[in-house]
Amino acid sequence: MLYLSTFISGSSNASPLPAVALQASICCVLPEKKQEETSLHHYLKNLHFKNALGEKIFFDENGDLAVGYDIISPVFLPDGTRINEIVGSYNPYAPPEQEFTIYEKAMTWDSTFTKTPPEFRCSPSCLPGFRKLTREGEPLCCYDCIPCPEGEVSNQTDMDACMKCPEEQWPNQKKDACILKVITFLTYEEPLGITLTFICIFLILINTVILGIFIHYKDIPIVKANNRELSYILLISLMLCFLCSLVFLGHPDKVICILQQTAFGISFSIALSSVLAKTITVIIAFHATKPGSKLRIWMGSKVSLFIVLFCSLIQTVLCLVWLFTAPPFPYLNKNSEIGTILTECNEGSIVTFYCVLGYLGLLAAISFIVAFLARNLPDSFNEAKYITFSMLVFCSVWVSFFPTYLSTKGKYMVAVEIFAILASSAGLLGCIFFPKCYVILLRPERNSRKCLSKYKNY
Known part of the structure; x- marks a missing residue:
């Protein structure tokens, strides 16, 4: 036998009515074999009865009362008597969020009660973040x-x-x-970009002045002795090297990314080819002055121009293969810096990119070795000495560039690459042409055919 006793304070259609106590006793007989297998909730769902007002009382499928009811708060009077005060009601058929009605004015709080809810945890709440x-x-x-x-x-x-x-x-x-994230790139407006732009323009002006000096004094011995056509080509190629560094500034797009790498590779290959041709010309000129030398047929500007064109053509072919296979493209680098997205140029084909760089390194190494071997030729103005020193500066800049480039992040990587281009080009310009300009402008007495050669026996 199971006895269920329910005490309900009811209201009709959730309208506030005086509380009516109803005592209902329901007697349900359960088979003894099913007592352990059946829950009380199963029988509550099927429970229906009427209270003293004739209202139907039953539970829904969730076990909740399907009729409205009053919310009662017990109140103790000063004489110790307890009464039940209606402080609200519940209507399951009311519109959403209006099921409960609370009568705040009817609520009576104990004097010891505070509005701060009791703390039920041993640690404070963790805030967002x-x-x-x-x-x-x-x-x-x-x-x-x-x-x-x-x-x-x-x-x-x-x-x-x-x-x-x-x-x-x-x-x-x-x-x-x-x-x-903030999208960033090296711009002309920021201090670093302004500084690099100013350095580039300054070097271009110096390069232009030197080119003007060589054109103005094209017929003097010191300019003619060191193959003035190669000097013009080298000065123009160095000017292109300075200009290509400006392409690395600003927002990169598809055209800019292609120009960055191809302009850099081709302009530097022309410059290094010119340096190599100058060095070879110095060696041929020295040995061709010996009696019976067969190197006289290699004298002249045609051989030098052929060396420049041939070496530059190889680099141009490599760049064309690069562009037709996997050209550079703009890329959003989302992992370079915390909280920023760097807009940069992706190399595309890494193999071709390193072939272009490797070819430049090969030209620089050959130029350095040849100039180093010819540095002690007996001449009062042996250009191989200055070429050796210029290539030493050039190689030092690019050898130190790679670890610095790999250790930096974001737009500072671009700044390091621009600085390497400017520094290496300035090294070639200063070491090869500054001594000549010094003789032309400040020591004109040394600018004579007699002072340029000490080969009195030839």
């Missing part, structure tokens, strides 16, 4: 609040784990929301 870390060996309500790691946020209180931001977004300072 933090996550909970349960203390080992303590109850679950005891935990520490630790900040979310880099790239993650928590936007709710008491979160067990932080959430990762999308790839295009990054946490704000409080780590309670994801914000869009």
